[in-house]
Amino acid sequence: MQIYSAPMEGVTAAPWRRAHNEVFGGVDKYFAPFFSPTREHVMPPRVRRELLPANNPGFTLVPQLLCRDPDDFVWAAREIFGMGYGEVNLNLGCPSGTVAAKGKGAGFLAFPDELDAFFGRVFSELPGAKISVKTRLGVEEPGEFERLLDIFARWPISELTVHPRVRRDMYRGGTREGYFQAALRRMPCPVCYNGDLFTAAAAGRAAGRYPGARALMLGRGLAADPALARETAGGGRASxxxxxxxxxxxxxxxxxxxxxxxxxxxxxxxxxxxxxxxxxxxxxxxxxxxxxxxxxxxxxxxxxxxxxxxxxxxxxxxxxxx
Ligand SMILES: Cc1cc2nc3c(=O)[nH]c(=O)nc-3n(C[C@H](O)[C@H](O)[C@H](O)COP(=O)(O)O)c2cc1C
Missing domain, CATH: 1.10.1200 (Non-ribosomal Peptide Synthetase Peptidyl Carrier Protein; Chain A)
Structure with missing residues (x-):
């Protein structure tokens, strides 16, 4: 089972990733916090610096886009592939009110037909590109996930990470494990579990529950305990x-x-x-x-x-x- 470092805006930027990889390691892929491209199609210097391969040496990084407009996504993905990256991730999970109000992040999940058309456009403009998705189960209630899975399964998404909560949950309540099993059964691509893995024991239990998953993604748990990925593989606590x-x-x-x-x-x-x-x-x-x-x-x-x-x-x- 692989271990991924979750994108966390304000926490897991390039300085954290470099230090983490150097001192603790144990992470197979780091996901960068989202970049939200605008109509102007300009990558701000701050974002370019954050994503520059020279500022992320010696580990695998997946840049992430928060976006609803397929043209903006295609432009930004081309920029990122042009920097030498092999994969771009689409954020369909951010629950923040200001983001969701614009129909982005988890807010995009309220528009399944538009999401389907978005993928149609993106995959026809970027044939063969490795585009992965990080999603929640829906906006209001988890029953929405079935329709979303239909859409995800129709397109050549390279990997689907599921945080099994809906937007309305924010981070409250337990994760809805049965819906993650549905993603594992349904998706033709590799699937990654994300949510509430705060100890090596919890990660071990998740690995046991989901042997069909490719990876576990650690967010707040890894920010709190930078040795958590190492501990998950049987290594020691942080000294x-x-x-x-x-x-x-x-x-x-x-x-x-x-x-x-x-x-x-x-x-x-x-x-x-x-x-x-x-x-x-x-x-x-x-x-x-x-x-x-x-x-x-x-x-x-x-x-x-x-x-x-x-x-x-x-x-x-x-x-x-x-
Ligand atoms: C402060 C903070 C910033 C986050 N930033 C992002 C982000 O940029 N992109 C994203 O997809 N998810 C973001 N997330 C969600 C995390 O990647 C992850 O899905 C969530 O925290 C659940 O995983 P966990 O229980 O392991 O923390 C953020 C979460 C937090 C708490």
Whole structure:
């Protein structure tokens, strides 16, 4: 069973991926957070920098597009293939209100006929291209998935990742496992499971439940515990030294890629909202980190946690703000 790193806007950008691959590894494919192409058909320098192969060395990266217009998708996919990538992923899972209101991400699932026509156009313009899809089960209720599977199965999608929740669920409630089984039965292409795999034990149980799946995709669990992919393959927990090195590399990468230490601080705090789960409760120190604004204050607070707070012996992500 392969392990994929889920795209997480604001968390798993190039600096995180480089540091993760160097210190922890265990990931077969990293998915980049989405790029939403506009009518102007211009790739902003920030996006180009994020996707440049030179900024993502030594691992497999799949860029992702959030898009409803087939012409915008075709333009952006050609740009990405032109950069040397072998696969482009379509985001049909983002549940955010502003995205869904435009009929993009999980919002696109409310328009199955338009989605079918979208694929028709994309696959005729890009014959033979490797285009994968990451989806939820529907918008309002999981019964919508059957019709969506009919559509997905009609087109030469290279791989389907399913997060078995509907948009209305956001991240609440359990994942709807039976619907994932339906995707496995129905899809002619490889299928990947994504959702709520926060410990190696949970990933092991999913691998046992879904032997027909090609991969498990880890999101919040991997952001919280960067050794989770390695642990899933029987490897050890993250050590303090590894976490210190990982943190230093992500920090340096953010400062370099975003051009200023000030811009790196909010990114690092977002990452810490997950990683803090690795440490025994340390509210006052975490509060210092969360309230820091200047690079020096941030680095002092992060250094305090990394060097002095005991690591939990087991367990993983427990929810935002844990
Ligand atoms: C902060 C955050 C950012 C995300 N950004 C993206 C994204 O850019 N593209 C995408 O397809 N999914 C995105 N997701 C969804 C994740 O890729 C994943 O599907 C979801 O978190 C469920 O997996 P998990 O339970 O392993 O976290 C995001 C999720 C979170 C929490």
């Amino acid at each position: 303090r030294e590894e976490l210190e090195r990982f943190h230093a590399l992500v920090w340096e990468g953010c400062v370099r890629d975003f051009g200023a230490a000030g811009a790196a601080v909010p990114r690092m705090k977002e990452l810490w909202s997950y990683m803090i789960c690795l440490f025994e409760p340390c509210k006052p120190l975490y509060k210092q980190l969360a309230q820091s604004k200047r690079a020096g204050d941030y680095l002092a607070a992060a250094g305090n946690i990394l060097s002095s707070v005991p690591l939990k012996p087991d367990g993983g992500y427990e929810g935002a703000g844990a």
